[in-house]
Amino acid sequence: MNISQRLKDVAISDSGFLFDPVTGLTFSVNPTGRFILERLRDGLAADGVVDALKDAFDVNDRDDLTRDLKEFVRLLREQGILSRDAEV
Amino acid sequence: MNMSNHDLHIAVTGLNATDNPGPGVSVLRSLRLAPDFTGELLGLTYDTLDPGIYNRELDLAGSFLIPYPSEGADALLARLRYIHERFRIDVLIPTLDSEFPSLMALQGDLERMGIRMFIPDKAQFDLRSKSRLLDLGRKADIDVPKGKIVMEASEIYRIHEEIPYPFMVKGVFYGASVVHTLDEALAAFHHMVASWGVPVIIQKFHAGEEYDVVAVGDGGGGLVGAVPMKKTFITDKGKGWAGVAVRDHELLAVTERFMAATRWRGPCEIEILKTSEPRYYLIEVNPRFPAWTYLSAGAGQNLPWATARLAAGEDVGVLPDYRPGTMFVRISIDQIATMDDFQAIATTGELVRNQEDES
Numbered sequence A: 001m002n003i004s005q006r007l008k009d010v011a012i013s014d015s016g017f018l019f020d021p022v023t024g025l026t027f028s029v030n031p032t033g034r035f036i037l038e039r040l041r042d043g044l045a046a047d048g049v050v051d052a053l054k055d056a057f058d059v060n061d062r063d064d065l066t067r068d069l070k071e072f073v074r075l076l077r078e079q080g081i082l083s084r085d086a087e088v
Numbered sequence B: 001m002n003m004s005n006h007d008l009h010i011a012v013t014g015l016n017a018t019d020n021p022g023p024g025v026s027v028l029r030s031l032r033l034a035p036d037f038t039g040e041l042l043g044l045t046y047d048t049l050d051p052g053i054y055n056r057e058l059d060l061a062g063s064f065l066i067p068y069p070s071e072g073a074d075a076l077l078a079r080l081r082y083i084h085e086r087f088r089i090d091v092l093i094p095t096l097d098s099e100f101p102s103l104m105a106l107q108g109d110l111e112r113m114g115i116r117m118f119i120p121d122k123a124q125f126d127l128r129s130k131s132r133l134l135d136l137g138r139k140a141d142i143d144v145p146k147g148k149i150v151m152e153a154s155e156i157y158r159i160h161e162e163i164p165y166p167f168m169v170k171g172v173f174y175g176a177s178v179v180h181t182l183d184e185a186l187a188a189f190h191h192m193v194a195s196w197g198v199p200v201i202i203q204k205f206h207a208g209e210e211y212d213v214v215a216v217g218d219g220g221g222g223l224v225g226a227v228p229m230k231k232t233f234i235t236d237k238g239k240g241w242a243g244v245a246v247r248d249h250e251l252l253a254v255t256e257r258f259m260a261a262t263r264w265r266g267p268c269e270i271e272i273l274k275t276s277e278p279r280y281y282l283i284e285v286n287p288r289f290p291a292w293t294y295l296s297a298g299a300g301q302n303l304p305w306a307t308a309r310l311a312a313g314e315d316v317g318v319l320p321d322y323r324p325g326t327m328f329v330r331i332s333i334d335q336i337a338t339m340d341d342f343q344a345i346a347t348t349g350e351l352v353r354n355q356e357d358e359s
Helices: A003-008 A031-041 A046-057 A062-078 B003-007 B024-033 B073-087 B097-113 B122-127 B130-140 B153-161 B182-196 B249-262 B294-298 B303-311 B339-348
Strands: A017-019 A026-028 B009-013 B040-045 B062-065 B091-093 B147-150 B167-170 B176-179 B200-204 B209-218 B223-234 B240-245 B265-274 B280-286 B327-329 B350-352
Touching: A003 A031, A031 A046, A031 A062, A046 A062, B009 B024, B024 B040, B024 B294, B024 B303, B040 B073, B062 B073, B073 B097, B073 B350, B091 B303, B097 B122, B122 B130, B130 B147, B130 B200, B130 B249, B130 B280, B147 B153, B153 B182, B167 B182, B176 B182, B182 B200, B209 B249, B209 B303, B223 B249, B223 B294, B223 B303, B249 B265, B249 B280, B265 B303, B294 B303, B294 B327, B339 B350
Parallel strands: B009 B040, B009 B091, B040 B062
Antiparallel strands: A017 A026, B062 B350, B147 B200, B167 B176, B167 B200, B209 B223, B209 B265, B223 B240, B240 B327, B265 B280
């Protein structure tokens, strides 16, 4: 299952509360995390998510954004929302 | 649909509802939730203080003490005949493992009386026993942790050569411990033997998350319905005090393979361990509804009502889908009971309510 499809199964509320129906786990994410999840659900790859972050949050350092995105994806893997071999 | 079937008189066992509850109250609440059920509910139980007897929300037409399974099938048959003559029982839903040997033996007698059950036969019941889980896994093409049946303590000393530490030590009916050393293994073995007798099951330990599925099989290899659940709060007795309905297609696939291989007839609870890989290991199959069955009804798939209709000979068709994310959170409450009610069940073994009682 690709990342976009897997994340479409995850319920995300307006307040950033997540319910993963596959594992039964729940999480809270901040507005940036929710923004990233929504872009990944739209099917964007890492470069596309970084571009979207850059535009939305007025940040110019792509390296910082890429590093933060990788860390967020690592957390998604750690919590079982993404599979261990999932790459963005 | 035959509407007369919905005027059923349904008797349910297992009204204990402590911190290690029986499933009866949960099953009865599910039946009460079915909008098209217009019949009567009866409670069958063993102890005068079983909480379900005193639960007015269940609106039981009557509660009756029944003999403990150790008193044998004849005593149970005589008691059921008496209750049937008083109230008419159309469908009986047993909810405790220990009731099955007698009720499977009595099924023909009960059917001739007009009391129908939707339960597995003895071969199906035996195949899912802990001591035959590996056979079941092979037959159903389901992963089962490597295991060994042990009859004597002397076998424990070298078992780590086949199943390395840590491993699980399980009682034949109940109880499980993870052990890391020979001393722990011997202590757990003797504890299980003292509690449940032999054999004891040694099982390879797999780290992972446990999921439980409440399901009903149609007796022909098909799955009537199933709701998988993840426990989100566990008591010190290891019982789920809160949980959430999940949708993991592989859990349902394992359940379907179990139904197809065993041609299971009736309700069951399937316990599955999911590892991080992920792999799905069948841990245990309980031959009846679990205590958290009400979640299935709350999530939109009323499995107790489907079971009652199947027992009555109705074709229930395809059940509606359930809603993942539906949660249950158990509660302990103090019910107020009257001395009259207690006196009735304690002295006559039955508490019959009628319209005049409902004031």
